[in-house]
Amino acid sequence: MISSQFGYALISKPMFSKTFLRNFMVAIKRCDKDMDKDNPKFTLSDLKEMFEIQKQYTLEESPIKDPLFIFQSWYRDAADSVGVLNPSIMCLATSSKTGIPSLRYMFCESFDTKGFRFFTYNTTRKGQDLKTNPYASLCFYWAPLLRSVRVEGPVNVLPSSESDELFNRRAYDMQVNIHCSTQSDRIQSFDVLNERELIVRNKFDPSKVPRPENFCWYNVSPIIYDFWQLRQKKERIRFRKSKPDEKIDGLTRKGEKDWLYEFIEP
Template identity: 35%
Template sequence: MPSPSDGLPEIAHGSAAESAPFELFEQWYEEAAIAELNDPNAMAIATADANGLPDVRMVLLKHRDSRGFVFFTNTTSAKGRELAENSQASGVLHWKSLRRQVRFRGPVEMVTPTESDAYFASRARDSRIGAWASRQSSPLPARKVLEDAIAAETARFEGLDVPRPAHWVGYRVQPTYLEFWSDRPFRLHDRIAFSRTTPQGDWEHGRLYP
């Protein structure tokens, strides 16, 4: 495994650069999966409402490929409502043990119902029941109200499979900007940024001053 002081690679321009950001992300992610003690897939996701006021929270990265970065949530949650108003987001994964981070931003799309169904089915049964019981981001009068809702949904689905609620979906951030940051001595950090005008466009890339 590279040491935390390892610099970023030199990436040639041309066709080789098209897959470079996702290949580099995958390499870093695999190393973080070994080095990070807790949740190497934890990432901060920032959205904004119709007035442009930003909002950020931690979520879990559940799928990644050349199309982008996927997380799942309730469409009626704060981030779900904000994405309905402004379908753009930015995110960051910070791996302190490796002294690395990756930032990205771009438009957001919902994943297909088939993708959402497949991931929902892989969750623990109690988590699936929780998705039915929780009115995510809504005011909760008392903890017992949630506990009663969980008990009611548990009874409703007793002996049955727990299907995905229609309001529980996946969102894919399609990066038009992707930046890799690596810690270096004396705060002379190493940064390389990839950018494109659309999620289907060609990448441009270059190094940034720390």
């Protein structure tokens, strides 16, 4: 299981200098406005530097066609980047039984060969969506690296024993906060949450806080990975699980394990 530390990635190299990243982030915030001498304007020479570094590797040239491996590599680059506040932030897309979509930003707690995991209350809109339509799409976007990854697949709720174990690893303050909230419900004021916090802290011993029954961990099992990055030209490659007896044409290639990949027009 991968949460914050990763092994070496064979297709990964440092992407940008700290000077470039600082100037890039300043440029995004201030756009075309003048900047003081301590924050020089993001210039075309900076952009050229970015392209020169990035073109060392392309998605097409990647030596290993394993989507999880590539994701690990990109995630590690994002974790090492001074311009990415938290690489685990993702946008989770779900849909109701009648096809009404909804989006929200969340944290991806961990990922490995089994899938991508996150936690939430099963009483929320996303929890209800996943109950009636257990399929989701995740999107990671790391702006300073000009990279995005979309992951798509069926969703399952982890067994209670696993959710209990994961909940027990939470810090005490987080466990208290989870008990205090009935996420997405209306309240009179935020003082209500403060009152609940006092009740929860008095009720439970810090070493024996039980997991609320409506708070669960979910796992997305990928059947599609869609990688996008901006270089001299946009690049996009899509991996998908092969189907039984699927015929491979000239535009579909065999990747690692049971993955197929295709180059997609951006």
